[in-house]
Amino acid sequence: MISLFVGNFAHGGWYGFVPYFELPYxxxxxxxxxxxxxxxxxxxxxxxxxxxxxTIVKMRAPGMTWMRMPMFTWASLSTNLIALTSFPVLMVALALLGLDRYVGTHFYTAGMGGNLMLYNDLFWVWGHPEVYFLILPAFGIMSEIIPTFSEKTLFGYVTMVIASFAIGGVSWGVWLHHFFTMAAAPSVNSFYSVTTMLVGIPTGVKVFNWIFTMYRGRVRYELPMLWALLALFLLLVGGMTGMMNAFASNDYMWHNGLFVVAHFHMMVLVIAASIFGAVEYWFPKVFGFKLEQKWGKWFFWFMILGTGWSFVPMFFLGFAGMTRRLDYIPYTQWSPYLHIMLVGMVFYVIAVLFFVAHLYVSLRDRVTNRAGADAWGTGRSLEWMTHSPVPAYNYAFIPHVNALDEWAWRKDNGLTELHPGDYEGIHMPKNTGVPLFLGMLFMGLGFALIWRIWWLALLCVALIVALIIIRSFDRDTDMTIPAHAVEQVESGARDETSVTMPTAGVRGGTVIAHSILQSGTGGISVSGSTTSTSPSWAPMDR
Known part of the structure; x- marks a missing residue:
């Protein structure tokens, strides 16, 4: 953002054109x-x-074995393994560019022993795994929303886990399909064409599992589910057009054309739809009230109109041979499609206005839209056990996980209204401003390096190192929330949400149950006893 006001912004494309981004040019x-x-x-x-x-490997709840982790957690694990192995490649590529611009080396120049293709290779070795770094969390979101609003467990859980890691693994073997038109040997193009098509297998597994999850389920078309279904449809369109691009012979015709642009916009819109679905889905858990539905649905439908009117014509223009980055329109036959795309842009603008209205009305009516712990009534995973909004400590007691869909399992076994008999203090980390100060110092370091202000760069480096050392010797980094404070929060939250609990007869409805700790297992078993003693788990007093 600073480049808009101080200095100038880059003109070398979002990924950098070689050798245009070198210092002489x-x-x-x-x-x-x-x-x-x-x-x-x-x-x-x-x-x-x-x-x-x-965090995922070492800090799971008791009883949460690997095969009891939510699908969003599996997707996050695969995503971050991609990040850990791919982003360092980008760091190396940019470091070599920095040496070219600051020191005068020639890694990316045609002369002096450099190689113009080196940057492209390094960038896309990162760039295509990064695509799956973006899409896998969206798949995880869809895998949480669809079972909740289908009132069924996720179909094919194990295959979904395998598919998530298969996508992450295959993502490393597809990057050269960006170079199909750059005179690689036929055997090379064939190999990367096949690996690109292989991505469709685990992705197809996910699509079929989502469909089978909905099959014969009690599907409710609330806003989160609508966004998940839109993401599923866009994934089918983007995935099938991606398979078309996987053929090197097709790519020779469509390379740098609008067909490719429309394809990757379909995939990016999968991510956008999933994010909107996630906001609608988890908003009541974070803020304690639901977003209203009417304006949200207007926003949803106009987003669909904008997507259809903008990108369907773009596919046709790609077939017709139109490339991107044109400064004039050489064929008048393209004009009607471009005008239709302009209408799509208008629909998108209207959708944004509906989104603003959606947020405003939701905030205005937040009292009437208050949500209980299980905001949707059919939540399945652990987060729907605790209050809405979530207390600072998350849970008054660490939950023991007994099943894959723990909250659904507890509802099925009549264990929804349980709370600990005696509260204990909760160990928590203290808040710290160190990350904020480190971020500001790194921002200052970047600004100093951009403008070659070496004294400021050295000062920022020294302060960063000093701050990290000081923090590493700080032993006062945690605190304990006292038991009476926990009890006060829990009692107040129960009193506030008692009137918002779903009625009996609805899956997840109010159930008064008694339970005891199962000896030797740490799990929970249902007991028919009505004794008045209060074990570690006790029925909530209504």
Whole structure:
């Protein structure tokens, strides 16, 4: 953003044109803004992936074996393994470019021993796994929403897990399909054409499993489900057109054309639809009230209109041979399709206005749209056990996981209204401003490197190192929320949500149950006893 006001922005494309981004051809600071923004983002993503992988491996709830993890967690694990192995490649590519621009090396120049293709190879070795880095979380979101609104467990859970990692693995073997028209040997093009088509197998497994999850289920077409279904449809369109692009012979005709542009917009819109579905789905869990439905559905339908009117004509223009980055329209036959695409843009603008109205009305009516713990009444996973909005400590007690769909399992066994008899203090990490200060210092470091302000760059590096060292020796990093504070929050939350609980007769309805800890297993078993003693688990007093 700073490049819009101080200096200039890059003109070398979003991924960088070789050798246009070299210093002799782009002497300004625009390429440096682009390069250091990418570099810092890659460093942060790589470090963040380590954090998330370690969290998934080491900090699961008791009883949550690998085959009891939610599909979104599996998708996150596969996503972050891709990030950990691919983003360092981007860091190397940008570091070599930085050496060319700052030190005068010749990694990406035609002369002095450089290689013009080296950057393209390194960039797309990162670039195509990064596509699946984006799409896998969307698949995880769909795998959470569809079972909830189908009131069924996810079909083919094990195959979905395998498919997630198959997509992540195959993603490393498809990057050269970006170079089908760059005179590679037929055997090379054939190999990468086959690997590109192989991605369709695990993706197809996911599609069929989602469909079978809905089959004979009690499907409810609420907003999160509508977005998930739209994402599923767009995935079919984007996936099938991707298979068409996988043929090198087809790519010779469509390379750099609007057919390819329309294809990857279908895939990006899968991500967008999944994100909107996730916002609608988990919003009540985060903020304690649902987003209203009427304006949200207007937003949904106009997004569909915008997508259809914008990208269906783009596919036809791609078939007709229109390429991107044209500064004039050489054939008048293309004009009607372009005008239709303009109408699609108008629909998108109207959709944005409906989205703003959707948020405004939801905030205005938030009191009447209050949601209980299980906001949708058919939640299946652990997050729907705790209050809405979620307390700072998440759970008053660490839940023991007994099944894949733990919350659905507890509802089936009449264990929904349980709370610990005696609250205990909860260990929590303290808040810290260190990440904010580190982010500001890294921003200052990037600005200094862009403008070659070496004293400021050295100062930022010194402060970053000093701050990390100081933080590493800080032992006062955690706290304990006292038991009486936990009890006060829990009692208040139960009183507030008692009137918003779903009625009996609905799956997930109010159930008063008594349970005891099952000796030797740490699990829960249903007991018919009505004793008045309060074990570790006790019925909620209504």
């Amino acid at each position: 782009s002497p300004g600071v625009g390429v440096d803004y682009w390069m250091w923004t990418f570099q810092l983002s890659a460093i942060g993503t790589s470090l963040g992936s380590i954090n998330l992988i370690a």
